[in-house]
Amino acid sequence: MQKLPESETVQINEYYARISKKLRNIKYLMILLMVVSLVFILWAYRNRLTYDNFRYLLRDMDEAGNTVVSSDSVYYTANDTNNYLFFRGDLAVASSDGVALHRALGSRSFEDDVIFKSPSVAGSEKYMIAYDTGGTSFYVYNSISRVYNETLERTIADCAAADNGNFAVLTKNNIGGYVIRLYDKNFRLSGEITRERYVYAVDYFDGERLGIFECVSNGITLSTDFLIYTVGSEDIDKTVRVPGMVLECGKTSDGFYLLYDTGLSFFDNSGEKVISYSFGTSGVMYADAYGDAVAVLLDENKIGSDCGVYVYTAEKQLYSAHVDSGAKGIALCGDDSCILYDGKIVTVNDGEKKETEIPNGGRKIIRQSKESLIVCYNDYARIFEVE
Secondary structure, eight states, X not given: XXXXXXXXXXXXXXXXXXXXXXXXXXXXXXXXXHHHHHHHHHHHTTTTOOHHHHHHHGGGOOOOOOGGGOOSEEEOOOOTTXXXXXXXXXXXXXXXXXXXXXXXXXXXXXXXXXXXXXXXXXXXSSOEEEEETTSSEEEEEOSSSEEEEEEOSSOEXXXXXXXXSOEXXXXXXXXXXXXXXXXXXXXXXXXXXXXSSOEEEEEESSSSEEEEEEEEEOSSOEEEEEEEEEXXXXXXXXXXXXXXXXXXXXXXXXXXXXXXXXXXXXXXXXXXXXXXXXXXXXXXXXXXXXTTEEEEEEEOOOTTOOEEEEEEOXXXXXXXXXXXXXXXXXEEETTEEEEEETXXXXXXXXXXXXXXXXXXXXXXXXXXSSSEEEEEOSSEEEEEEOO
16 A cells, blocks of 8 residues: 555544543443343333333334335135135134234235134224134234224123224123223223114214114014214214115215115215115115225016126215126226125226126225225235236
8 A cells, every 4th residue: 555645644533542542431321321221210110011011012013014015925824714804904813713914915924823613803993802602702903913802791892993092892781781991092981871772783983983783673673773872972973864774885075875774875074964875676786985986786576687796985875786696896996896706806987887807705895995805815915916
């Protein structure tokens, strides 16, 4: 290496050298203080550093689907009890062997080995709840891990989750009635609602309003009282009665809808009916909602007719079309009704039908986005584009 001439030798400034040395010593001192503080905290709070408290800290640590490892398919264990939920951009699979979340249909995010006899799942933008219908335990998850669980004294009939983190658990009581346990996003029990009549489901409109489905019999026919309850209130806000059993409830931009055995009704935010559609003698097979529209697949029970798909809003019926029997599900993607059959997806719009060939054996169809669908098979799921 060539030696610099004496005149070009780097001169060390003693003033800045002393400052550099002091800063280096301060850095080491800060590291030492941090380690000492950490050791002291671990010792002082050793009784409170539990696994449950660590899970509690994870309650707000969510992660969106990881598109870096995304795939068009994902594989899981075949099980007759598999129950599927599209949760925060990922596919959750609950079965008798446990709960697994698959990140953007790619790598598995987590797997929780819990035991279910009859697994069910409910989800929102905040939490997913897995529970055993007729059992006593439920488990709450975010997109990273289990964050809460509880075992109750009474059996669980239904669960519901709100986008703000509130959730509700419907249980039976000891005298033949029902109790709805209300929880906030921090898993604190915020209240209980006791009902004497048969309550078969609960669902949230938004974070603060809960819908309670209560069966009413006049000795000949069955009806449902849909009770609107604001969390924290002393009384039920409003009761809406519809014929038969409610099959599905959902929020629209201006209110909500109720799909029941014989028809579909739209309501405004105050609970006043806007419009109703009757299905006559046709039976509801499948339904799905997107935005303010609801698609219903009906078995029309008419000679020479198979099935019909109908798409409704609170303003009008958008369109209808006749389709073949043998459907296994429906998903509404924008204005397109996508119907799952064995070996194909039939896409229906106003006056148009298209078919997309897929592998045989599809069990459930789920909307991933306006342009794509997830078809769940016995031991794997695959994404298909909407044609």
